[in-house]
Amino acid sequence: MELQEINQKLKETRDELLGIINGLNGDQLNxxxxxxxxxxxxxxxxxxxxEELYVVAIKRGLKSKEDSSLEHKPLEFLLDRSNKLEAPDIAKPTNEKLENEEIIEKLNNSREKLNEILNTLEDPSILSRRHFTHPVFKEMLLIEWVRSLYLHEQRHIKQINEIKDEF
Known part of the structure; x- marks a missing residue:
């Protein structure tokens, strides 16, 4: 999957997420x-x-000078919510109650940081030639780090919709 396609999926998924959050008040959000x-x-x-952690990982992976011989990993399992995954402590949320505008601002900021890296790559194919170790999925090509972001977000959109259905 090309970076351009992945960027489109990232945008569509984020737009869907923002659309859901936009209509919720503080009580519903928290x-x-x-x-x-x-x-x-x-x-x-x-x-x-x-997303912020992925930006750090991608930057580190880009610093590598050697090409990776890794195969592409199937990542669609991320969409299966029956397969429970435990978030690493570093990616777990706090109990801080956030309001709509703050969440949207933070989502926009983290996406901006990702786009800064992706848009400044002289040769985007480097993402398919470099890898970095993921704490859960182990060795992954950088392009898969980027791709897994929208799949991860789609997984959590399903979770958000499940939470909303309980209101």
Whole structure:
């Protein structure tokens, strides 16, 4: 999958997320089903933290001078919400209650940082030739780091819609 296609998917997925969040008030954003589940605000915090961490990982991977011989990994399993995944501590949300505008601003900032890297690449194919170790999925090509971002976000949009259905 080419970077251009991935960028389009990133944009479509983010637009869908922003569309959902836009219509919610503070109570809806911060309500939790139980103490062990995340609120919509916390899901968004997790998405923001994840994107910021991915930016750091991609930058580190780009510093490598040697080409990777890794095969592409199938990432569609990310969309299967029956397959529970535990977020690493570094990507877990806090209990801070965030309002709509703050969430949207933070989502926009994290995406801006990602776009800065992607838009300044002289040769985008380098993303398919460099890798970095993911804490959960192990060795991954940088292009897959980028691709997994929109799949991860789509997974959490499903979660947000499940939370919304409980209102």
């Amino acid at each position: 309500r939790r089903k139980d103490p062990h589940s995340w609120s919509i605000s916390q899901v968004c915090q997790h998405l923001i933290k994840t």
